[in-house]
Amino acid sequence: MTNGTDVTTQNPDILLDAELDAAALEAALPTLAEKLAVLAGDLSTDERAVLSSIVTSASLNLQELQKGNEEALFVFAKPISAAATPEIRSRLIGLPNELGLVED
Template identity: 85%
Template structure:
């Protein structure tokens, strides 16, 4: 079995995934959204369009996943997912509007 250094070199996110829990993700979202808002204001038009596309696509995907079942439980491949709880999903769904990205 590979030692920890080898594992993290191959996949640097593995430790982040293992250490994050739903409470940590929920606590991090407000400051992350604020930082993304600042970043969005500093981007070129093209960069802003790309960020908008990424954030909006993620939001739309989560909306589709939870259609018809607001309390749906999802199974994720990672130990913890950015959309692990209904609170996190709802915050991510609203992120495009929070960042000032228009609806499609």
């Protein structure tokens, strides 16, 4: 509470972010990837290109961040990040391939 105001009413995501932990994110990632793969299969060519661009860009960014230090701890603006652990980062880096968004 700040000045008698509940900050969660100002930013409802703050409660959600605080409740997410690395274990929950790691557990959720496989089913999320499955759902994204189904979604990707239902997209138009243009929509699939946009999804591919977003997922591939995130993957490449994470690859650059962890170069030379697989166990690096990153500091994020939010209490927890989707890239919070090496396991999650590894899965996210491989997500474009897992979703079939890149050519082998």
